[in-house]
Amino acid sequence: MTFHPPKGTDDIGAPESHVWRAVLQDWESWAGRYGYPLVLTPLFEATELFERGVGGDTEVVSKQMYTFTDKGGRSVTLRPEGTAGVVRAYLDSGAKGAWKGAYSGPMFRYERPQAGRRRQFWQVGVEYLDVEGPAADAEVIELGYRYLTAVAVPGLEVVVNSLGDEVCRPAYVALLRRYLEEKRPELCDDSLSLIDLNPLRVLDCKVCAPVLTDAPAMSEHLCDPCAGHYLAVKESLRSVDIAFREDARLVRGLDYYTRTAFEYVATGLAAAQNAVGGGGRYDGLAEALGGRRMPGVGFALGIDRIVLSSSLEPISDVDVYVVSEGTTIDALRTASELRREGLRADFDTEGRSVSAQFRTLSRVGARGVVVTRGGDEVEVRIADERETLPLSKASEWLKGRL
Ligand code: AMP
Numbered sequence: 001m002t003f004h005p006p007k008g009t010d011d012i013g014a015p016e017s018h019v020w021r022a023v024l025q026d027w028e029s030w031a032g033r034y035g036y037p038l039v040l041t042p043l044f045e046a047t048e049l050f051e052r053g054v055g056g057d058t059e060v061v062s063k064q065m066y067t068f069t070d071k072g073g074r075s076v077t078l079r080p081e082g083t084a085g086v087v088r089a090y091l092d093s094g095a096k097g098a099w100k101g102a103y104s105g106p107m108f109r110y111e112r113p114q115a116g117r118r119r120q121f122w123q124v125g126v127e128y129l130d131v132e133g134p135a136a137d138a139e140v141i142e143l144g145y146r147y148l149t150a151v152a153v154p155g156l157e158v159v160v161n162s163l164g165d166e167v168c169r170p171a172y173v174a175l176l177r178r179y180l181e182e183k184r185p186e187l188c189d190d191s192l193s194l195i196d197l198n199p200l201r202v203l204d205c206k207v208c209a210p211v212l213t214d215a216p217a218m219s220e221h222l223c224d225p226c227a228g229h230y231l232a233v234k235e236s237l238r239s240v241d242i243a244f245r246e247d248a249r250l251v252r253g254l255d256y257y258t259r260t261a262f263e264y265v266a267t268g269l270a271a272a273q274n275a276v277g278g279g280g281r282y283d284g285l286a287e288a289l290g291g292r293r294m295p296g297v298g299f300a301l302g303i304d305r306i307v308l309s310s311s312l313e314p315i316s317d318v319d320v321y322v323v324s325e326g327t328t329i330d331a332l333r334t335a336s337e338l339r340r341e342g343l344r345a346d347f348d349t350e351g352r353s354v355s356a357q358f359r360t361l362s363r364v365g366a367r368g369v370v371v372t373r374g375g376d377e378v379e380v381r382i383a384d385e386r387e388t389l390p391l392s393k394a395s396e397w398l399k400g401r402l
Helices: 016-033 047-055 059-063 083-093 134-150 169-186 189-197 199-204 224-239 303-309 328-340 354-364 391-399
Strands: 044-046 066-069 075-078 099-108 120-129 156-162 258-266 275-281 296-302 320-324 345-347 368-372 377-382 385-390
Touching: 016 099, 016 120, 016 134, 016 303, 044 047, 044 083, 047 059, 047 075, 047 083, 083 099, 083 120, 083 296, 120 134, 120 303, 134 156, 134 224, 134 258, 134 275, 134 296, 156 224, 169 189, 169 199, 189 199, 224 258, 258 296, 275 303, 296 303, 320 328, 320 354, 328 345, 328 368, 328 391, 368 391, 377 391, 385 391
Parallel strands: 320 345, 320 368
Antiparallel strands: 044 075, 066 075, 099 120, 120 296, 156 258, 258 275, 275 296, 368 377, 377 385
């Protein structure tokens, strides 16, 4: 009997995992530069957290959650996204005032799997909580942009919109609903079912897009404070040289967004998977969870899609490969010495021929080579340079060149 990974999940090993590692290491570095420390929350939460925090009528909650009853009779759900858990954790901690957190980890959605659309997928993201100013939105958007640029996502485009708030959105939604009622005969079944439930999401429908070109735009019906906020976000983005495109149809799938909504699109990828990430402001989320009013802004980026599109150099697991022209014990001893000096070293445990060892070294992508013949001296090589040295000096020589 053979087992395979469950549908929509993947086993990821080297060399593909080298790209994953490069992309995830860059994430830590960029989140750190913007002052976002790592936050770890559970992979599963009470189902109600997502029902209330993401919205019961969203696609994610109504169709895609991995929900089960645990042995204690509680309904729990594998997290389909990161924001609800992080906001819950912050509210739970009793903290107050501006707070930043960055996460990185797997999310679970029961999707129809295809390339870039998995049932278990990896998101990185940030949440900037208890902050209201438009500079916070701009900082968050900039961080995502700089990171995606650093990991070489091709043809990156930032798309922004404003979704208004509880003051101006209801009147706009009523206007949109009237408009959609008139378009009824031309809309797809999914859109028809959304007219009453959540008409904003009809704007997101790819099938209906051609008949909705003259739909009223939220950005033209904002109340003064929302309009001012949106203007300031755009000015702030320009001040840090982030080019963006405005799209009145950008609404995002999750219910909790207010004011700023944004998406990062990799125009170099096929349309089905070119949304590499997105986010927005969610000033109403904490209240929806039963907490106090607490504004916040954040984004999530899909690592699976970033890896698919990235042309980043993979990071090898191995700095130095030890080739033994003597015994396997010589290689073990040499590798051990290099590892204790902080180098990532590997060698062949199986006593294979020297040429087989060289083949392995090129497969693992080690830049440095140490050839041992059993004596105290070894030969070190990197690119065209080579030298014979005592083993005790080898790591210093290699570190200076790696
Ligand atoms: P969302 O949480 O739906 O706003 O998604 C944010 C990003 O996560 C998307 O732009 C994708 O890059 C990624 N993503 C969402 N769902 C999936 C999935 N099922 N498989 C792979 N990546 C996904």
